[in-house]
Amino acid sequence: MLRLRILPALLALAAVLVPTSVAQAQDELVVSLSSDPTSLFMPRTSDRTASNAAWSLFDSLVWIDDDGNLVPALATDWTISEDGTEYVFELREGVTFHNGETFDAESVVATWETGSDESNDYASAYSAADSVEAIDAYTVRITTPEPNAIFLTTIANNWAMVPPDYIREVGLDAFAQDPVGTGPFRFVSRTPGDRIVMEANPDYWADGLPRVDRLVYRVIPDGSTRLAAIRTGDVDVANRLTPDQVTALEGAEDVEVVQYLNDRVYYVGFKNMGAGEGTPIEDRRVRLALNYGLDRFGINQAIFSGQANAAPGFVVEGNLGYDADTMQPFPYDPDRARALLAEAGYPDGFEISMGCPADGYVNINEVCQAIASSLGQIGVDVEVDFQTTNAYWSEPNYAVTGPMYVDSWSSEFGEAIPRLDGALTPGNYYNTWEDERIANLIQEIQREVDRDARAELYGEMHELMREDPPFIYLYQPVIFEAVDADLEGYQPRAAEEYFLRSVGFAD
């Protein structure tokens, strides 16, 4: 008879092959990425994962520090003209790109020129400037068409300085494969779908940085696999975890959970155009009723185990102009909601359709159903219309949905202006609500270069959007990540951005 020696033999073989997780040298930082970066050329980094990885290679003229302040980077100083449309930057001298090329005014001009190419995903971040010219080797003048409150933050977030000679020599496609910047790390190699390897830039202009010798990004698309990887110690940072996954880490040694409020507001949008015309939601009192009549606190509890913040409006915690004393979410007040509906002429409520991007966000299907159920309590019969995400977002003005729809909008500037402008400036792709007072105030904010004055305008905006709400404000999610307990200096920001130049390990 055939004796089954093969199975045990296989197992034995497997046991021999087992070198597995060797403890990492503490001079190597391994960070997980939830998707393979589309590109490391900043203007073409079409998602946060890609731009986070790319920023390790590059610097901009200015930098936003962990406290949200604009501080010098490759520009040591700058002045803004009286009318707010002309910026003169003094550049840092003695900085070289990783290939030895000198960083100077020509690099800034070239960065703007390559970035503004219309085939780039982020071309609009470069076309915010009208002209960029070198005054001398280390002085640059940049003009904007109008005063632009967030111009410096736009530069800080997008304008990664690139070497013109190198790009001219190898072309943009080759540059994207083997990128060269002035940043804290130098590109070493990339295995598509697997990893990106970088090493410390020994000539980095900021003293004492970076703090590790090697930086490795590992692509791990599945959340539970990222969780496994942090538990085995194969990665030092595991991002984009769910609350459930984090619970599984309780008691795990050497792992620390990081959680922070995401600068992303979920909301129900209204349309006072297209499908929304002639519907009850055009009445201000109805929109107020829907805000009072939605139990957003109950939804947060039931669906997010309380791990989300009820959103007070579009200006939220961490944004410029946010004031916890005056900016609180609508209270849950179904009686008031019913009274408002009656006043508006709908004592028995009404029927309305609400679009929902199926599986487009974490738990969004449940959220949509919970909204329908909660508003049902005040007599508003919401029919949830689930759509595929692609159909949902590819049409302008949410054309595939009815008078109401669910969506979210993030911001990366520490200010609410990108989502205000995107959602509420008439003519924009995702605009469905036209309100002249709001539109005018948006313009005013965009042109107000003074930070304090802008903060005040955000307060006014909040009031306006509270009295006559263009949305039902829902929640701000909490982001969960897990890191090696010895990691120091890892400070992800509210827009899920992180910078690794000052991250290191405790001795």
Next chain:
Amino acid sequence: MLSFFARRVGESLALILGVLVLVFFLVRLTGDPVGLMLPKEAPPEQRAAFAAEMGLDRPLPVQFAAYMTGVARGDFGESLRQRRPTLEIVAERLPATFELALAALAFALLVAVPLGLAGGMRPGTWVDVLARGVGLAGQTVPNFWLGMLFIVWFAVGLGWFPAFGRDDLSSIVLPAVALGFAGMGQLIRLTRSAVLEVRRSDFVRTAQAKGIAGTRVSLKHVLPNVAIPIVSVLGIQFTYLLGGSVYIEVVFAWPGLGTLLETAIRDTDFPLVQAITIFLSFFAISIHLLTDLAYGLIDPRLRAA
């Protein structure tokens, strides 16, 4: 004979053409990449310029004609996201997927053939119960779930294998076993039933009557006869493994075509989705064609069919 070959090759070409058409139009039903690729804040003018740059503003038939002209020249277009030729991207990922599928096939064979042989030779014994049990498990347990279980047990719990990635030899063990598990189940059942059939033949009874040892009968007399059906399903098994690798690659962060396809679909990277699916179909169709042709060579009766 020649007309048989010609007909089969012609059919395969038509099938590939059908796949090309189907994939081209199906992916375009999923949405418009311009709305999804650009930042939400992008102004309408930039959207228009971007669509023009990418050739996405042309009418669908024009896009299709341009695409087919390219394909005829061996040009499968550029990835919308990576801005590189899709063939180049597919070629980068191909070795990893082939490696994984081959390892999974090897695992399936190494477990299935001995187990199916032993079970079939001694039906009703504990070995047979084991063979049937493992076979059933193989065909019913979903492979992505098995993959997650393996990670929790063997990577996190026992620390025997890496949890993810493609590094040294040990990193292929878990994904290959998880991927090959279903095929293993099928092969066990196939081997076992083929053995049961062969076992009843006269030459086996004669061998046993002559007093030849059980193991020798299994290996010398039964196995060669069982090999024919096994070998004939291997090609098809391999194409299944290539398709099944999508889930497993994502679970194990294996940098092959599967993870690439998942990303490409999510990113509405039409040309890339097309290139991957067309390549996988081309491969599957070729294997079927070769199998058919081989049958035709072996068995003249099939040529008329």
